[in-house]
Amino acid sequence: MITRKLFNSIDEIQRVQYYATLSPEDVGFHSPDGSVIVDAKSFIGLFGLDFTKPVLVVSEDEHFHNQIKNIGETVAQEDME
Numbered sequence: 001m002i003t004r005k006l007f008n009s010i011d012e013i014q015r016v017q018y019y020a021t022l023s024p025e026d027v028g029f030h031s032p033d034g035s036v037i038v039d040a041k042s043f044i045g046l047f048g049l050d051f052t053k054p055v056l057v058v059s060e061d062e063h064f065h066n067q068i069k070n071i072g073e074t075v076a077q078e079d080m081e
Contacts, residue, residue, distance in 0.1 A: 001058070001059060001060060001061075001062060001065050002056050002057070002058050003056070003057045003065050003068065003069075003074060004054055004055075004056055004057075004074065004075040004076070004077065005054060005055060005056075005057050005068070005071075005072045005073065005074060005075060006053070006054040006055075006072055006073040006075050007051050007055075007071075007072040007073075008072060008073070012071050012072045013046060013051060015068075015071050016040065016057065016068050016071055016072070017040055017041065017043065017046065019064055019067045019068055020040040020041045020059075020064065021041050022064075023041075023059060023061045023063075023064040024061065025059050025060050025061035025064065026039070026059060026060075027039070027040040027041060027057070027058070027059040027061070027064060028040055028057075028058045028059070029045075029046070029049050029055050029056070029057060029058075030055065030056040030057075030058055031049060031050070031055065031056075032053070032054060032055070032056065036048055036049055040057065040059075054075040
């Protein structure tokens with residue numbers, strides 16, 4: 001599953017990271033073009049992405065995606081281009 005998100009604060013990113021650490025599945029943050037992929041459970045990894053733009057949150061954990069649905073702004077595919 002992929003959720004497209006735009007985060008407006010470090011607090012929002014940290015909340016998503018917290019839920020990622022609780023997930024039994026892998027969770028990744030991907031740049032829109034897929035050139036940068038970081039482990040959402042890694043605090044250091046989060047520095048590898050530009051969060052001023054929308055990112056892809058990727059995980060097979062549906063419960064995780066439900067937990068983060070109200071964090072940040074969910075972005076439509078056409079708004080990422």
